[in-house]
Amino acid sequence: MGLQLKPLNADNQKLNAQYQTILVLWFALLVSQCLFVLLTFFLKPQLFHLDPAKSVLGSQPILVVAFAASSLFLLIWSFVWEKKFLNMSVDQQNVGFVQTALITACALCEAISLSGLLLAFAADYSYFFLFSGLGILGTLLHFPSRENILAASFKDLPPGNME
Secondary structure: OOOOOOOOOOHHHHOOOHHHHHHHHHHHHHHHHHHHHHHHHHHHHHHHOOOOOOOOOOHHHHHHHHHHHHHHHHHHHHHHHHHHHHHHHHHOOOOHHHHHHHHHHHHHHHHHHHHHHHHHHOOOOOOOHHHHHHHHHHHHHHHHHHHHHHHHHHHOOOOOOOO
Protein backbone atom coordinates (compact mmCIF):
# COMPACT_ATOMS: atom_id res chain seq x y z
CA MET A 1 0.00 0.00 0.00
CA GLY A 2 2.05 2.88 -1.26
CA LEU A 3 1.20 6.50 -1.50
CA GLN A 4 -1.47 7.03 -4.12
CA LEU A 5 -1.40 10.28 -6.00
CA LYS A 6 -4.62 11.68 -7.36
CA PRO A 7 -4.30 12.89 -10.93
CA LEU A 8 -4.45 16.63 -11.14
CA ASN A 9 -7.58 17.83 -12.81
CA ALA A 10 -7.65 20.96 -14.94
CA ASP A 11 -8.74 23.16 -12.01
CA ASN A 12 -5.89 22.04 -9.78
CA GLN A 13 -3.39 22.44 -12.62
CA LYS A 14 -4.64 25.97 -13.25
CA LEU A 15 -4.39 26.86 -9.54
CA ASN A 16 -0.88 25.40 -9.34
CA ALA A 17 0.19 27.36 -12.42
CA GLN A 18 -1.21 30.58 -10.94
CA TYR A 19 0.54 29.94 -7.65
CA GLN A 20 3.85 29.18 -9.36
CA THR A 21 3.56 32.39 -11.37
CA ILE A 22 2.95 34.42 -8.22
CA LEU A 23 5.83 32.64 -6.47
CA VAL A 24 8.22 33.47 -9.33
CA LEU A 25 7.12 37.13 -9.25
CA TRP A 26 7.67 37.29 -5.49
CA PHE A 27 11.13 35.73 -5.80
CA ALA A 28 12.13 38.14 -8.59
CA LEU A 29 11.02 41.13 -6.51
CA LEU A 30 12.99 39.81 -3.54
CA VAL A 31 16.15 39.20 -5.56
CA SER A 32 15.98 42.67 -7.10
CA GLN A 33 16.25 44.21 -3.64
CA CYS A 34 19.25 42.03 -2.81
CA LEU A 35 20.85 43.24 -6.02
CA PHE A 36 20.59 46.83 -4.77
CA VAL A 37 22.89 45.95 -1.88
CA LEU A 38 25.25 44.14 -4.25
CA LEU A 39 25.27 47.11 -6.61
CA THR A 40 26.16 49.41 -3.74
CA PHE A 41 28.91 47.05 -2.63
CA PHE A 42 30.61 47.28 -6.03
CA LEU A 43 30.03 50.98 -6.69
CA LYS A 44 30.48 52.40 -3.17
CA PRO A 45 32.49 49.85 -1.15
CA GLN A 46 33.57 52.53 1.33
CA LEU A 47 30.01 52.59 2.71
CA PHE A 48 30.51 49.08 4.07
CA HIS A 49 33.15 50.31 6.53
CA LEU A 50 31.14 51.64 9.44
CA ASP A 51 32.77 54.30 11.56
CA PRO A 52 31.39 54.14 15.13
CA ALA A 53 32.49 57.73 15.68
CA LYS A 54 30.02 58.97 13.05
CA SER A 55 26.38 59.59 13.85
CA VAL A 56 23.85 56.90 12.91
CA LEU A 57 21.88 59.63 11.17
CA GLY A 58 24.85 60.55 9.00
CA SER A 59 25.71 63.99 7.72
CA GLN A 60 22.11 64.81 6.75
CA PRO A 61 19.96 63.75 9.71
CA ILE A 62 16.78 65.50 8.56
CA LEU A 63 16.90 63.68 5.24
CA VAL A 64 17.55 60.32 6.92
CA VAL A 65 14.72 60.80 9.41
CA ALA A 66 12.35 61.82 6.60
CA PHE A 67 13.28 58.72 4.59
CA ALA A 68 12.95 56.53 7.68
CA ALA A 69 9.48 57.87 8.44
CA SER A 70 8.37 57.43 4.84
CA SER A 71 9.81 53.91 4.80
CA LEU A 72 7.84 52.91 7.88
CA PHE A 73 4.74 54.40 6.29
CA LEU A 74 5.40 52.42 3.08
CA LEU A 75 5.82 49.20 5.04
CA ILE A 76 2.51 49.67 6.83
CA TRP A 77 0.82 50.79 3.62
CA SER A 78 2.05 47.66 1.82
CA PHE A 79 0.03 45.49 4.21
CA VAL A 80 -3.02 47.73 3.92
CA TRP A 81 -2.98 47.55 0.12
CA GLU A 82 -2.31 43.83 0.11
CA LYS A 83 -5.31 43.24 2.37
CA LYS A 84 -7.48 45.49 0.19
CA PHE A 85 -6.63 43.61 -3.00
CA LEU A 86 -6.95 40.20 -1.35
CA ASN A 87 -10.42 41.15 -0.12
CA MET A 88 -11.30 42.28 -3.63
CA SER A 89 -10.04 38.98 -5.03
CA VAL A 90 -12.42 37.05 -2.78
CA ASP A 91 -15.37 39.41 -3.27
CA GLN A 92 -15.05 39.41 -7.04
CA GLN A 93 -13.65 35.87 -7.33
CA ASN A 94 -10.76 37.19 -9.41
CA VAL A 95 -7.35 35.55 -8.94
CA GLY A 96 -5.77 38.48 -10.81
CA PHE A 97 -6.24 40.61 -7.71
CA VAL A 98 -4.08 38.16 -5.74
CA GLN A 99 -1.27 38.88 -8.16
CA THR A 100 -1.99 42.61 -7.98
CA ALA A 101 -1.87 42.42 -4.18
CA LEU A 102 1.54 40.77 -4.24
CA ILE A 103 3.06 43.10 -6.82
CA THR A 104 1.71 46.22 -5.14
CA ALA A 105 2.85 45.16 -1.66
CA CYS A 106 6.30 44.11 -2.83
CA ALA A 107 6.71 47.27 -4.93
CA LEU A 108 6.04 49.38 -1.84
CA CYS A 109 8.66 47.37 0.05
CA GLU A 110 11.05 47.80 -2.86
CA ALA A 111 10.55 51.56 -2.57
CA ILE A 112 11.97 51.25 0.95
CA SER A 113 15.10 49.60 -0.43
CA LEU A 114 15.31 52.25 -3.13
CA SER A 115 15.22 54.89 -0.40
CA GLY A 116 18.28 53.28 1.13
CA LEU A 117 19.96 53.13 -2.27
CA LEU A 118 19.25 56.82 -2.81
CA LEU A 119 20.67 57.67 0.60
CA ALA A 120 23.77 55.60 -0.17
CA PHE A 121 24.51 57.36 -3.43
CA ALA A 122 23.22 60.87 -2.74
CA ALA A 123 24.24 61.29 0.90
CA ASP A 124 27.00 58.66 1.34
CA TYR A 125 24.88 57.19 4.13
CA SER A 126 26.64 54.14 5.58
CA TYR A 127 23.54 52.72 7.24
CA PHE A 128 21.62 52.44 3.96
CA PHE A 129 21.51 48.69 4.48
CA LEU A 130 18.94 49.18 7.27
CA PHE A 131 16.51 50.44 4.64
CA SER A 132 17.37 47.54 2.36
CA GLY A 133 16.92 45.13 5.24
CA LEU A 134 13.51 46.60 6.06
CA GLY A 135 12.44 46.36 2.42
CA ILE A 136 13.64 42.76 2.16
CA LEU A 137 11.94 41.86 5.44
CA GLY A 138 8.69 43.38 4.18
CA THR A 139 8.92 41.38 0.97
CA LEU A 140 9.61 38.20 2.93
CA LEU A 141 6.52 38.88 5.02
CA HIS A 142 4.48 39.13 1.82
CA PHE A 143 5.32 35.54 0.86
CA PRO A 144 2.49 34.35 -1.41
CA SER A 145 -0.05 31.97 0.05
CA ARG A 146 -1.80 29.27 -1.94
CA GLU A 147 -4.85 29.85 0.28
CA ASN A 148 -5.30 33.32 -1.22
CA ILE A 149 -5.62 31.79 -4.68
CA LEU A 150 -8.05 29.17 -3.42
CA ALA A 151 -10.16 31.81 -1.67
CA ALA A 152 -10.28 33.89 -4.85
CA SER A 153 -11.39 30.94 -6.94
CA PHE A 154 -13.49 28.77 -4.62
CA LYS A 155 -16.73 29.46 -6.49
CA ASP A 156 -15.10 28.24 -9.70
CA LEU A 157 -14.04 24.91 -8.22
CA PRO A 158 -16.27 21.87 -8.19
CA PRO A 159 -17.12 20.52 -4.71
CA GLY A 160 -14.29 18.56 -3.10
CA ASN A 161 -11.42 20.42 -4.80
CA MET A 162 -10.57 22.80 -1.95
CA GLU A 163 -7.35 20.90 -1.12
